[in-house]
Amino acid sequence: MDAKAAAKAVKQGEVSPVYLLYGSEKYQLNEFLTFLENQLITKEDRDFALIHMDLSEIPIQAVIEEAETVPFMVQRKLILVRDAAIFTAGKESAKIEHRTESLLEYLDNPADYSVIVFIVSNEKLDERKKIVKAVKKAGTALSFTPLGGDDLLKWVEKQALQQHCSFEPGAAEVLVRNAGTSLQNLAGEVNKLCLYAGNGGSISAAVVNQLVSRSTEQSVFALVEDIANLRLDQALSIFYELLKQREEPIKIxxxxxRQFRIILQVKTLSRQSYSQQQIASQLGLHPYAVKIAGEQARKFETARLENILNYMGEMDYKMKSGAMDKVLGLELFILRLGV
Structure with a gap:
């Protein structure tokens, strides 16, 4: 079951006694938490119905005790339990003794007046553990992973529509390339752009470039994109802008x-029939970054990418040893790619 299906079930009154939320996409995970709060308890009842607990400070048996305690002045309790490392393969805190059998016993007969939500910071659960299997059987486990390339753009466009504005063709992609793939950052930028466009307005790529500044990493991403398309004048323009921002040439x-290494890795794995999601998982990258790297990879032969990386390695040594002027070295590198 995914988050959409789980939300639909909650709206229809089908509430699980236990939810297990995990994954690296914190924005969507927190959105689902907010949804549960709004659906299951009223604002007037929150002081008594909403309970926060942390398994790094208290044992799991204290959570079960709270769940089994009849609520005071409200019909239902929502218990949010953070730092639930007992569901992962990582080591648990030696300071706290978690008797996980108490959770197993509780799942056999959960209280109908309590909903427990375990929040795991890891991307994966330890599927070998009994408690993971038990929660999946008796409750609902939901994974929150980064959105794929096309899904990310659709999400951005949907955020704009919810604020009664829209992106012109290509503008959403420019936003992602400028602001990065963090949904938290993108949501803030969409809000800013929609305020600028006004109710019913549209957002162009030019407006995005005007209002959304790029981080150093995103600027380098754009620089490599310009290099891949042999837009060397634009690549140099970005490089000079980074220098004006006092970025260290060695860092640039x-x-x-790093970006060329990613391009080579994506090219190699794609030839081995890995999917976009598999490559993202293998390299620890966002799927959108894999998508763009895949597009860039088609513009370079493998041998040329290897030569570029070898050249960059030699240049790095010369720059750090003082055998090459750092700014001049990067200028020559960019110009060399156009030959």
């Missing part, structure tokens, strides 16, 4: 090297 060179 390291980020460029």
């Amino acid at each position: 060179a390291a980020l460029i090297t």
Whole structure:
């Protein structure tokens, strides 16, 4: 079951006694938490109905005791339990003794007046553990993973429509390339752009470039994109802008090297029939970054990418040893790619 199906079930009155939320996409995870709060308890009841607990400070048996305690002045309790490392393969705190059998016993006969939500910061659960299997059987486990390339753009466009504005063709992609893939950051930027566009207004790529500044990493990402498309004048323009922002040339060179390494890795894995999601998982990247790297990879032969990385390695040594002027070295590197 995914988050949409779980939300639909809650709206229809089908509430699980226990939810297990995990994954790296914190924005959507927190959105689902807010949804549960709004659906299951009223604002007037929150002082008594909403309970926060942390398994790094208290044992699991205290959570079960709270769940089994009849609520005071409200019909239902929502218990949010953070730092639930007992569901992962990582080591648990030696200071707290968690008797997980108490949770197993509770799941056999959960209280109908309590809903427990375990929040796990890890991307994966330890599927070998009995409590993971038991929660999946008796409750609902939901994974919150980064959105794929196309899904991310659709999410951005949907956020704008919810605020009664829209993106012109290509503008949403420019936003992602400028602001990065964090949904928290993107939501804030969409809000700013919609305020600028006004009710019913549209947002162009030019407006995005005007209002949304790029981080150093995103600037280097754009620089490599310009290099891949042989827009060397634009690549140099970005490089000079980074220097004006007092970015260290060696740092810029390291980020460029990292991006070309990613391009080579994506190209290699794609040839081995890995999917976008598999490559993202393998390399620890956002799926959108994999999508763009895949597009860039088609513009380079494998041998050329290897030569670029070898050249960058030699240049890094010369820059750090003082054998090459750092700014001049990067200028020559960018111009060399156009030959």
